[in-house]
Amino acid sequence: MAIELTRADVLGFRVRAQQLDRTAGTLADTAVLDLGVQDTGADAARWALAVRGVDVAPDEPGLATVWTVRGAPHVYRRADLPGMAAATAPFSDADAGRRIYDASKPLKAAGIPNLAALDAVAAAMRSIVPAPTVKGEMSRQLTAVLPEPYLRYCRPCDAVHVHEMPFRLAALRAGLELQPGTSPPVLQPIPGFAVADAVPERLDVVRAYLRLFGPAIPKHVAGYLDAPVADVTAHWPDDVVEVTVAGERRWALAADADRMGAGPAATTRLLGPFDPYLQLRDRPLLVVDPVRAKDLWRALGRPGAVLVDGEVAGTWRPRKAGKRLTVVVEPWRDLSGAREAIGAQAQRLAAVRGAELAAVDVPG
Numbered sequence: 001m002a003i004e005l006t007r008a009d010v011l012g013f014r015v016r017a018q019q020l021d022r023t024a025g026t027l028a029d030t031a032v033l034d035l036g037v038q039d040t041g042a043d044a045a046r047w048a049l050a051v052r053g054v055d056v057a058p059d060e061p062g063l064a065t066v067w068t069v070r071g072a073p074h075v076y077r078r079a080d081l082p083g084m085a086a087a088t089a090p091f092s093d094a095d096a097g098r099r100i101y102d103a104s105k106p107l108k109a110a111g112i113p114n115l116a117a118l119d120a121v122a123a124a125m126r127s128i129v130p131a132p133t134v135k136g137e138m139s140r141q142l143t144a145v146l147p148e149p150y151l152r153y154c155r156p157c158d159a160v161h162v163h164e165m166p167f168r169l170a171a172l173r174a175g176l177e178l179q180p181g182t183s184p185p186v187l188q189p190i191p192g193f194a195v196a197d198a199v200p201e202r203l204d205v206v207r208a209y210l211r212l213f214g215p216a217i218p219k220h221v222a223g224y225l226d227a228p229v230a231d232v233t234a235h236w237p238d239d240v241v242e243v244t245v246a247g248e249r250r251w252a253l254a255a256d257a258d259r260m261g262a263g264p265a266a267t268t269r270l271l272g273p274f275d276p277y278l279q280l281r282d283r284p285l286l287v288v289d290p291v292r293a294k295d296l297w298r299a300l301g302r303p304g305a306v307l308v309d310g311e312v313a314g315t316w317r318p319r320k321a322g323k324r325l326t327v328v329v330e331p332w333r334d335l336s337g338a339r340e341a342i343g344a345q346a347q348r349l350a351a352v353r354g355a356e357l358a359a360v361d362v363p364g
Contacts, residue, residue, distance in 0.1 A: 001256060002242040002243055002244045002249065003241065003243040003244070003252075003260070003261075004243070004244050005243050005244065005245050005260055005261060006245075006246075006263075007245065007246060007285060008263050008264050008310070009107065009245075009261050009262065010215065010245055010260070010285065011264065011265075011285075011286065011310035011311065011312050012262055012263050012264045012265045013214070013256070013259060013260045013262070014212065014213060014214075014277065014280075014310070015264075015265035015267060015277070015307075015310045016259070016262070017031060017211060017212050017214075017256070018031060018032055018052070018212055018277055018357065019032070019052045019053070019274055020032055020051060020052060020263045020265070020267055020269050020307065021266070021267045023053050023054065024053040024054075025052060025053040025054050026054065027049075027056070027060075027062050027063065027077055028077075030049065030052055030054055030177075031211065031212060032048070032052065032212065032276040033075070033077050033080070033178040034075060034080075034202055034208045034211070034212075035074045035205065035208040035276070036068055036069060036074035036075065036076055036084070036088075036204055037049065037074060037076075037276055038072050038073065038074050038075075038274040038279065039071060039072075039073045039074060039075050039272060039274075040073065041063055041272060041274060042273045042318075042353065043058075043155060043352055043353055044272050044273075044274055045063075045074075045075040045207055045274075046058065046270075046352055047064070047272050047275075047329070047349060047352055048272055048274075048275050050296065050348060050352050051269045051270070051271065051275070051345070051350075055205055055352070056198075058180055058181055059180060061078070062077060062078055062079075063075050063076070063077065063078060063105045063175045064076055064077075064078040064081055064190065065177060065178040065179075065180055066081065066084070066171065066172045066176075066177050066178060067168040067169065067171050067172065067178070068084065068088040068169075068172060069088055069224070069225055069226070070206075070226050071099075071164070071165050071168040071339060072274075073178055073185075076364035077338060080306075081172070081177075081190060081193060082193065082194060082195060082205060083196045083199060083200045083203045084203055085172045085173060085193075085195040086195055086197070086198065086199045086203075087197040087199045087200075087203045087204060087205050088172070088205060089173070089274040090114070090115065090118075090169075090227070090231075091227060091232075091234070091235060092115075092228075092231050093113050093114050093115050093230040094114075094196070094228055094230075094231070095227045095228055095231045096115045096117075096118060096169075097113035098227060098228055099165065099169060099225075099226050099227065100117075100118075100163065100165040100166050100169065100227060101118075101165050102112060102152075102163070103150075103163035103164075103165055103166050105125045106148075106149040106150075106152075107149050107150070108116070108242075109149070110147075110148075110149035110246060110274060112149055115149065115311060115335075117149075117166060118170045118173060119165060119170075119173065120146070120150070120152065121142070121146065121162065121166050121167065121170035121172075121174075122173035122174040123174070124142055124145050124146060124171040125138065125142065125167075125170055125171060125174035125187075126174040126176075128141045128142065128145075129174070129176055129188065129189060130189065131188070131189075132186050132187070132188040133186065133188070134178060134184055134185075134186050134187075134189055134333065135184050135185045135186070135187060138187055139161055139162055139167065141293055142162045142167070143160060143161055143162055146162060146313055149165070150162055150163065150166065154275050154320060154322045155197070160291075164289050171187060175190045175194075176188065176189060176190065177189075177190045178355060199300075203219075203335040204237075206221050206232060206235050206236065206237065207237055207253065208226055210237070210240070210251070210252060210253050211253060211256065211297060212254075213279075213280045213281075213282075214244060214250075214251075214252040214253060214256060214260075214356065215250035215251055215252040215260070216250055216251065216252075216281075216282070217249075217250055217251065218232040218233045218236060219232075219281070220280070220281040220282055221281070223281035224280075224281050225280065236251075237253065239253060239254045239255070240252060240253055240254060241253075241254045241257050243257070243260065245285070248295065252363060253276060255332070262309075263309055264309045264310050265309065265345045266309050267307070267308075267309065267310075267317065268306075268307065268308050268309075268338045268341035268342060268345065269306075269307045269345060270304055270305075270306060270307075270316055270327070270342065270345040270349060271304055271306075271307050273302035273303060273304050273305075274292050274302070275304075275305070277307065278296070278297070278305055286312060287312055292312075292332060296312065296315060303315035303316060303317050303330070304316045304318075306329060306331070306335065306338075306342065308335070312332070313331065313332055313335060313338070314330055314331040314332045314333070314335060315328055315329070315330045315331055315332075316328065316329045316330070317330075317346070318349070318353075320353075320355060321358075323354070323355050323356055324355060324356050324357075324358040325346075325349070325350045325353060325355040325356065325357055325358060326357075326359045326360070326361065327342075327346040327349065327357045327359075327360045327361065328361045328362070329342065329360070329361060330363075331362065331363060331364055334364055335364060336363055336364060339360075339362050342360060342362055343360045346360045
């Protein structure tokens with residue numbers, strides 16, 4: 001018989017699984033690093049770690065930034081990079097074609113398999129980057145050595161470039177990481193790198209999604225990875241149990257099932273726009289109101305989320321003038337009881353960004 005869970009049970013489980021209820025931790029025991037922390041925006045990954053009790057310097061040697069899931073920059077433990085390269089690789093040629101979007105069409109027309117194309121781009125990148133290289137220079141050199149099916153005309157630049165997604169998804173296969181904080185990005189070789197022969201269970205992306213965002217269905221994981229549902233289903237773990245959430249059938253790892261009925265987790269956090277907690281693919285479960293969801297997950301200029309006891313209770317934006325930082329909150333409900341905790345979070349954010357907290361604006 002399926003385990004019955006409430007929405008509050010699921011949100012509470014995810015808060016605890018993602019360690020948003022703790023005050024201190026280490027890189028080694030930070031669960032979200034098993035799946036990766038997206039580093040989009042100012043100090044995004046550092047702040048995501050800070051709200052989980054881990055303060056790191058911008059050049060923390062134990063971390064590395066690489067392009068992986070959805071072609072976005074993600075931060076991982078440096079020691080995990082070989083395993084993550086294997087874990088985040090496409091499951092199949094069809095999966096690779098889906099992940100590289102429109103780049104697949106000219107490759108198919110030329111009779112080039114998508115996985116072979118990624119390997120070819122990776123080999124070319126590896127030969128081009130013996131030392132730190134700016135992305136634009138890397139692209140220029142790649143364009144000179146790769147044949148036409150790999151290239152596209154870029155209207156904004158009025159130039160021919162390598163397709164963007166193969167470029168990004170081949171970089172880790174080539175053993176390249178991003179220098180933290182560089183814009184435009186600078187790529188450099190990862191010392192002693194080789195892709196792992198097998199995926200460590202801890203880093204398996206399907207299992208990690210279930211650990212952090214469970215209970216879920218294959219469609220949720222496929223959306224997170226930009227992979228076909230069929231490929232995710234083929235890699236679905238055997239050790240799962242069926243649960244229901246508001247009558248909907250889902251699955252959770254058997255090892256987590258006993259921890260899913262504990263209800264809400266008491267905590268207040270200012271989450272960055274791309275925080276792992278907001279990367280779920282069942283967004284209506286977290287934000288029921290579609291108008292508010294559209295604002296929170298807008299394509300450009302996303303706000304952060306004010307998380308109170310697992311619920312998104314409002315949005316926030318930073319306003320920086322010189323070294324002074326103001327945090328402006330747009331509440332979705334009365335936040336007077338959380339005002340002190342929000343202020344403490346804002347103070348910590350200012351410290352991470354090397355700024356002085358000027359004010360915290362919480363209307364109401």
